[in-house]
Amino acid sequence: MTPPTTPPIPGPSPSPRPSDTTAGRGPVDTSVAHPARRYDFLLGGKDNFAADRDSARRLIEVFPHLRTAAVENRRLLERVVRHLTQAGVRQFLDIGTGIPTSPNVHEIAQDIALDARVVYVDNDPVVMTHARALHTSHPLGATAYIEADLRDPAAILGSPDLRAALDFTQPIAVLLIAVLHFVTDDDQPYDAVAALAAAMPAGSFLAISHTTFDPLPADVRRRLTALTDPSAGHGPFRPRTHDEVARFFDGADLLDPGLVPIVEWHPDSDPSPHATASEAIGYAGVARLP
Numbered sequence: 001m002t003p004p005t006t007p008p009i010p011g012p013s014p015s016p017r018p019s020d021t022t023a024g025r026g027p028v029d030t031s032v033a034h035p036a037r038r039y040d041f042l043l044g045g046k047d048n049f050a051a052d053r054d055s056a057r058r059l060i061e062v063f064p065h066l067r068t069a070a071v072e073n074r075r076l077l078e079r080v081v082r083h084l085t086q087a088g089v090r091q092f093l094d095i096g097t098g099i100p101t102s103p104n105v106h107e108i109a110q111d112i113a114l115d116a117r118v119v120y121v122d123n124d125p126v127v128m129t130h131a132r133a134l135h136t137s138h139p140l141g142a143t144a145y146i147e148a149d150l151r152d153p154a155a156i157l158g159s160p161d162l163r164a165a166l167d168f169t170q171p172i173a174v175l176l177i178a179v180l181h182f183v184t185d186d187d188q189p190y191d192a193v194a195a196l197a198a199a200m201p202a203g204s205f206l207a208i209s210h211t212t213f214d215p216l217p218a219d220v221r222r223r224l225t226a227l228t229d230p231s232a233g234h235g236p237f238r239p240r241t242h243d244e245v246a247r248f249f250d251g252a253d254l255l256d257p258g259l260v261p262i263v264e265w266h267p268d269s270d271p272s273p274h275a276t277a278s279e280a281i282g283y284a285g286v287a288r289l290p
Contacts, residue, residue: 033235035182036127040099042070047099047130055234062223065279072280073178073209075271076262080207080286081108083266084173085116089205091172095121095150096179099130106143114140119165121156123149150179151187153195173205181211184238193248197289204289206252209262210245215278245283252287259285
């Protein structure tokens with residue numbers, strides 16, 4: 001199959017003014033880059049602001065494959081959801097969902113099982129506004145939306161919307177796709193993941209993708225690391241090594257092929273990757289929870 005062509009990074013697109021609000025919310029600070037909106041820009045979307053586009057372009061100057069990495073992460077999400085749905089999973093908790101980009105989790109899962117149920121979680125009210133407007137479930141399934149932060153798992157687990165949408169007597173797949181690298185060590189990411197995993201029913205799954213600088217040349221690692229400093233203006237970012245990402249799966253049973261570069265996680269499945277590990281710069285793994 002011929003790999004799809006990658007369109008150029010889009011230019012500025014019409015966006016709400018910095019003083020705009022989301023429905024029922026206060027003002028959204030659009031002067032600061034947000035990872036969900038930057039990711040939307042990298043995927044060719046239009047729901048982003050000047051700060052998000054500027055941040056992406058500055059990162060691309062150091063790492064020209066940034067858009068490729070975003071696209072490959074999206075392909076990974078599709079492979080993971082298809083794999084789990086085909087294995088019988090019918091419930092998904094997608095934390096750090098980002099701005100809707102078709103196919104979304106419920107679309108992927110319900111393409112296989114119409115009764116699949118998905119709860120989307122994000123801490124950006126812009127994301128949640130778009131999610132509520134665009135995530136329409138098949139009548140046999142369900143979608144729900146929680147505005148909450150991964151750093152506060154108790155708020156996610158205590159949400160009545162979560163309990164109304166998902167059956168906690170049946171397995172749930174927790175999706176932490178391209179979100180943990182935005183949680184610094186000071187915010188106790190391992191404790192947050194452990195709390196989520198401990199709350200899931202027996203036989204549930206944990207799926208993670210996480211940015212790493214492991215495959216990059218030393219000079220590129222150094223320049224990218226400098227951009228993770230808070231003073232650089234790109235927001236919190238914490239790439240992790242293979243061993244550091246593996247710690248998130250402590251106590252769980254990693255499925256084949258284990259914790260591997262994103263492009264090596266079931267590469268023969270659809271949609272197949274079209275990049276190298278040094279272009280996708282991420283690890284991926286799926287584990288069965290006890």
